[in-house]
Amino acid sequence: MKKVLSFDVDQTLNVAKTPIPDEIADLLIGCLKAGLKICPISGQKFDQFLIQIVDRLVERGATKEELANLHLFVAQGTQYYRFNAEKNDWDQVYSFPLTDEQVAKITQAIETAAKELNFWEEDKLQPGDEIIENRLSQVTFSALGQKAGTKEKYAWDPDCKKREAIVKRAKELAPEFDYEIGGTTSINAITPGMNKVFGMTHLLEELKVTKEDVLYFGDMTQPGGNDYPVVQMGIDTITVRSHEDTAYALRGILGFTNNL
Numbered sequence: 001m002k003k004v005l006s007f008d009v010d011q012t013l014n015v016a017k018t019p020i021p022d023e024i025a026d027l028l029i030g031c032l033k034a035g036l037k038i039c040p041i042s043g044q045k046f047d048q049f050l051i052q053i054v055d056r057l058v059e060r061g062a063t064k065e066e067l068a069n070l071h072l073f074v075a076q077g078t079q080y081y082r083f084n085a086e087k088n089d090w091d092q093v094y095s096f097p098l099t100d101e102q103v104a105k106i107t108q109a110i111e112t113a114a115k116e117l118n119f120w121e122e123d124k125l126q127p128g129d130e131i132i133e134n135r136l137s138q139v140t141f142s143a144l145g146q147k148a149g150t151k152e153k154y155a156w157d158p159d160c161k162k163r164e165a166i167v168k169r170a171k172e173l174a175p176e177f178d179y180e181i182g183g184t185t186s187i188n189a190i191t192p193g194m195n196k197v198f199g200m201t202h203l204l205e206e207l208k209v210t211k212e213d214v215l216y217f218g219d220m221t222q223p224g225g226n227d228y229p230v231v232q233m234g235i236d237t238i239t240v241r242s243h244e245d246t247a248y249a250l251r252g253i254l255g256f257t258n259n260l
């Protein structure tokens, strides 16, 4: 019996960059009620975890006791937040940020690569939006910015070919970093090892569980995808195409748990 359900966020719990739908929120609350620990792990920043996941759970009726079973592994788990029921707020347990110099180097490599390949879409950005974002523990390239429409994002690079080309060139320009493809238009740049293995290793430590206790859900489990490192660790993984697949699997898990 698994004790921990861990989830990629974009495309696994939601439509990329949007709040989780009611169905997923209700199923996650069901899991929290059943005593399962729920651990989203994604390249997103903390405020996005609040908007996309936590606020939705609260709206759907999650109690403080249930939130205490929710563990947020932000920026691929290089930051970890835990709910403090007394304060009714989140405590940051740890954080491993990049240095300013590393951020500058990555930013330059990705920007140069995208411009050389004609994939630098600055003219398509909405006001105040940006293509490259410093997320403290990682630098993230979002081809059309954070605020672009979902439809445009899905259409931009459905076969990952554009991003694979950018990654290849950026790796030549700044080989000391790792570049992972995630979401619909994103590339996450990190220092080697600061991927989901780092997050997952800390998750096991912090929650005092073993690999066998964890079931992971992700949509990018293929080699090169940002969920692949979890598969390589030997953690049981369910590959999903969308949050609909995740909902289907969670219904099965909850049915099973409730019948015990």
Ligand SMILES: [Mg+2]
Pocket: 008, 009, 010, 011, 012, 182, 183, 218, 219, 220
């Ligand atoms: Mg994903």
